[in-house]
Amino acid sequence: MKQFRLQKIIFILPLFFCVMLATGQNVQSVDVKELSDSDIEKVRKQMQDAGLTEQEAINLARQRGASEAQIREFQQRLREGAVSIDSLSAVSNAEYNMEAMKDSSLSVRKDTFNTAVNIFGFSLFNNKKLSFEPGANIQTPKNYEIGIGDQLIINVWGNSQNNYELTVNQNGQIIVPDVGPVYVAGMPFRDAESKIKQRLTSIYADMGGNNPQTFAQINIGELRAIRVNIVGEVMSPGTYTLPATSTVFNALYLSGGPDTIGSFRNIKIIRDNKLFQTVDIYKFIVDADPSDNISLKDEDIIFVPPVERRVEVRGEFRRNTRFEIKEEETLDDLFRFAGGFTGNAWLAQVHVYRKTQQGLQIIDVLHENAENTILKDGDRIVSRKISEEFENRITIEGAVYQPGEYQWEEGVTLSALIQKAGGLKKDAFQNRGMITRENPDKTKSNIPFDVGDVVARKSDIVLQPEDSVLVKSLFDLREEPYISVSGEVLTPGEFHFSDGMTLGDAVFVADGFTEGADSTFIEVARRLSYKEAAQVNNQLVHIFTFKLDRDLRLQQGDAQFKLQPFDQISVRQAPGFRNAGKVTVKGEVKYAGQYAISEKGQRISDLVIMAGGITQYAFAEGATFERTNPILGSENIAVDLPAILAGAGGHNDLFLRDGDVLFIPEYIQTVKVSGSVQNPFSLTYEKGVSFKSYIERSGGFDSRALRRKAYVKYANGSTASKKGFIFKSYPKVLPGSEIIVPEKPAKENNNTSQWLAVASTFSSIAVAIAAVLR
Template sequence: MRLRCLLFFLLITFSAVTIQAQSINPNSVDVKSVNVDDLSDAQVMRMIQEMEKRGLSEQQAIALAQARGMSQDQIAKLQQRINEIKLTGGTAAHQIGVGTTMPVESGMTESVKREVDSSSVDQRIFGFSFFNNENLTFEPNINLPVPPSYVLGSGDEILIDVWGVSQQSYNLLIDKNGSINIPNVGPVQVGGLFQEAAQKRIFSKLTSIYSDLKSANPRTFASINVGTVKSIKVNVIGEVFLPGTYTLPGTATAFNALYLSGGPNKDGSFRNIQVIRNGELQATLDVYEFLIKGKSEINVHLSDGDVILVPTYEKRVKVGGEFKRNGIFEAKGEEKISDLVEYAGGFTEDAYTHRIELYRTTSRQRAFKDVLAENYEKIIVQSGDSVFAGTVLERYENKVSIEGAVYRPGNYELTEGLTLKQLIDKADGIREDVFLNRGLVTRLMDDLTLQNITFNVGEVLRGEKDIELKREDMVTISSIDDLREIRTVQIYGEVQYPGEFDYNEDMTLSDLVFKSGGFKESASEAFIEISRRLSYDEAQKAGDKIAHVYQFTISRDLKMNGEDAKFILSPYDQVFVRQSPGYEKKSVVNVFGEVNYAGQFSLTSKKERVSTIIQRAGGLSPNAYAKGAMLTRKVEVSQKVKRLREQLIASDTSLVFDDLGFDVVSIDLEKILKNPGEKEDIFLQDGDELVIPRELQTVKVTGGVLNPLSTSYIDGKGLKHYVQSGGGFSLRAKKGKSYVIYPNGAAASTKSFLFFRSYPKVMPGSEVVVPEKPHKEPLPATAWIAMASALASLSLTIVTIADKMGN
């Protein structure tokens, strides 16, 4: 469907091609003479791109094209070209740049709206978006039947169908003289007649050859309708964005032409648009009548040669505040504030409707005026006025509220003579936990200060005293719990859900353990401790004692015996459930590498050693390198240490902490397996990982050597040999600080005695590290000059002092 709609836009391209080929005035272009074969693929593609922005149907496009005189043969060719380009994308030989602008004739092509530059227009002007809305096109619909009031003219098509005893069809065009030529009848003058009058005249002429049409019982019938309508030219002038001449279908209305011209510009009127026909005022359009009241009859039909004049606006008024529509509205004649309120859609729900603020510009300065509601229909607006509607006050004229220990707290209507007792009754009375000795009324005084009025709740309920309430009074009646500290008990340790719980009267230790989800498997029910704070009387005396401690035994089924069962918890008690002495979490270690059964192993004892785990793993494999075995131990950094590190980093951003999550434990597995149970055979912990590698055949050399590398291990060779393999020491190497890191994580450094150095032994898989001296920037020439000057000055001073001493 979208592709077929492009037929309408071909008129633009036809005009462009003809203008480029003939270099003639656009108004003289004959679309009938354009050959579709002369169009390039790029021009057809341009039509596709432009027409995708419109929404014309296939029938509209064909009708408009036929109205311009294009033949069915040309339409068929264009449809074929479009289908080919849709499939192939067009040929490069015919394409033009995307930004190429094609001339547009002032004919039917003007029904495609041009871009309007509205950047200079205040978008608040009411009605502006009406003619500049992508969702509101006002494209003329030529598929609808023409109205009876439609005036026929040259170019209109008359369709005559005769059926019954006689059958005949006629498709007749009205010629330039306003006539149609009916075969065997002759010319019939219909130009300038309304459709209804033309139908009667044609029917009368048809009776001359079909006499049965006018008999009392006819057997021949005829229908007379308007087919394709003519095109008309209208001129849009005045304060519009795109004034000019536009060619439209004969059914077009004033809004069609205004839409194509972009509508009134920043100075144009929306209230006094004039349609001039044959030099006389035909109609005056008030767009507000359509926008606000929906009166479509103001949208008059146009005739050929009509002029639409958009004059400058008469008055403009700014509207703001609590109106449903805020913006700039146009006023005319003797319109008043009440009319402006109607255009603005009326007041919002929060508007203060009794007064409007009016700001007016006089010939010399600005003026302000209060407009009361009774004057809305009296004050005539002037150009440049600004009106503003304020909001209602955030206060209530007949509201009181009650909160606290009543069954229905909230807001209540202040009726005449309402008292405190009546308000409590409205709130369904007081709750059982009410504090009867005191209540409070908070009252807003005339000067907006707050006043407290206290009362005895019990006396009010008994009718002994009462208070008459006023607007905005707030009544507060407290409960017993509101006036005391929140009572809780706490339980810690080996229970499912440790924490704080609400205290209930007659709560026992078993009740609290039950609330906390019961004991964990690790709990010791034989050692439960309760800490109780000092009583009120005890706390009145200074002393060293700060709490009482009680110890109890409770079974896992939460039963207590004897006096223990009678012990009642008090508010703020703290209960501690200890862990059983012999309870231990399951501990698991990992063994990887060259063992017969690598994997995870559960520790069976706190004193399980490395040697026993190796035995449980099936011993070492034939390729194992025991000297290279490494043990890593999981390390958890406490929250306290983490916070301390964060504080240190905040004070010194150069600090860096490497938190790897484990430590390397140096072991000699070969020695451990030879002497199990000795001090080298250390105890294992949960999370330990023991890795036994294959025998390594290389030595790595890093640091202050000329060529850091990994080289083959040679039995009996020392550290210097491997350094020489790396090209020897570099200039900044610290030879005496060289050290070796062994595969098991241990390290050995170089030892010095007088002029002798003892380098550490190197094993397979070791890493030889040669530290380097820090790099120092050389002193600049200015520093050397300064030092020389200082030395010279010092020498001169010494010589002077020596001479004085010699004398």
């Protein structure tokens, strides 16, 4: 009946593994992710209608070459469709398939691991880079024990050819045609192979002897599945169906491994109702010893008991975590599990913190006693850092060739340290040095010494640990000498002073004169001497004036005047030198463009003449003038160009400056009305039309208009506003003008509390007046 159902599934499941078998397609090419939800539901329903368990279908697919990844994806799709695994399985409700268990263990582990203290080995069976998932398609080991349900494939070639596919029956036999039953169940594969070949010689006579002519090869075909029970303190206990080649680690991996209270070192394998072996995972983790990873058999029980002793290590260990300790193991074994000590560990002793019924205890354990120290459950072992303080250090800094830290030895002297540091530099200040010494109470004291006497061995000092020696440079004890060069030189600034530097040298290091420099009038300001500065007087500096050759040729006077540190050299500009200024004219002139200011006193009218005058289309009233002010920056100046052209040289006719821009627009035929009017717009200019008429043409003032502040902005940038109080005079409107009507400022509404405060104030005043009148 079971064989009939397994054949039936090939035709019933056209959407997944079995359709591939029926049509001859490659099962491994099926992409389960591409199947629709309706396809998966059809598969599920057909399996139920056929009375097949999910595990039966999976075993068949695995035997036909389906990968574990395909099987896992198929089971995941079934679960996503809200289909219970148990409802699809005809086996015990405690049986779990591989990937279903793996997924559940991962979800449990995620929550547990986030809240649990780190435990050594806890993540071993949940590591993406280390998989213990059992493999179904592997070469059969020679020591594999043949069991009921295994398929043996026998290939015969040579003088005779034949092929057999035989399954081990319930009696533990294979039935070889013309040979009869051969009992192989429970035999290692190598022994079964020899036995079968020996029995085949009864029908293939030339297979034996020293010169055989017929040969046979025996292989394992389809492996049987075994059921393993995993119980105790594991992430997901249950019954697992696994390939017959599976090991202990395969099963633990699928169950998620021991949980937070499960033992990693006392895992019991129960076979035939007897304790077969105890597995210690630490052998694999610590020593890479896989000997405990034994092969499983059908109906094996893996029992993970609770941990008995767990201790924690902290501090300078290579692994800071919690470890499981067996009864006979000592502190020395724990050091090995923790990977030993870091390079910063204090190796004299470790500290064991132990909880007792009376409270905490601390136990100091010398390293030589570690192998005799037995640990208890809950112990915390701490390794401290070595001290960061030096015990034999001396330091020298400053004007020596090799400053830094050196080894202190008994009787080492100051002169020996200076010699060890490469000796004094040429700029060393030899009148005084200083030793900073650490006192027994960690305070500091200073010991001065004569550097020259120490180097000459006229005197010496015996050093102590942590002494710090300082030898200053000559340049450390005086202000850095410099000179400053300002004015008409290419690179003004401060420059390093050197003995013998002259005025010509100073101009040379400043990259020479500019084109506008007056080399005949150079000023040098010099500080007062120490003696002069010690007296109270009104003089601040000494002033010297010189002249130099512009080509900086050496001259006798130049060479005789030697500069001193902190001299200030000023190079003046030649009185008649001016940079060639340029002005620009744009718009309605005959020759727009840039023009040079040829002499002082040129005005705007001169610029218009240089440009050939204005054109017939020019709107002189709208001319604008732009200038860059060194203080105010860029500014627009309202100019009256008609008045300038009518009377050159008047107060409106400004003098030209470098960078000035004059713009004369074309005649403008519009007037713009903007601001708080009903219809802000531009209107055609009509001579004689008044200010109020343009407002009316724009729809009049709106409700927000501040009428008394309305004004006209003319094309040249100037403005005019209404005059008079009783007899109002509105400004004249010209072409290109803009009439601007501002808005009234927003009023702040007094809230109720403010009115109440006012009322309260008046009430108080009224009461006071009434009291006085009485």
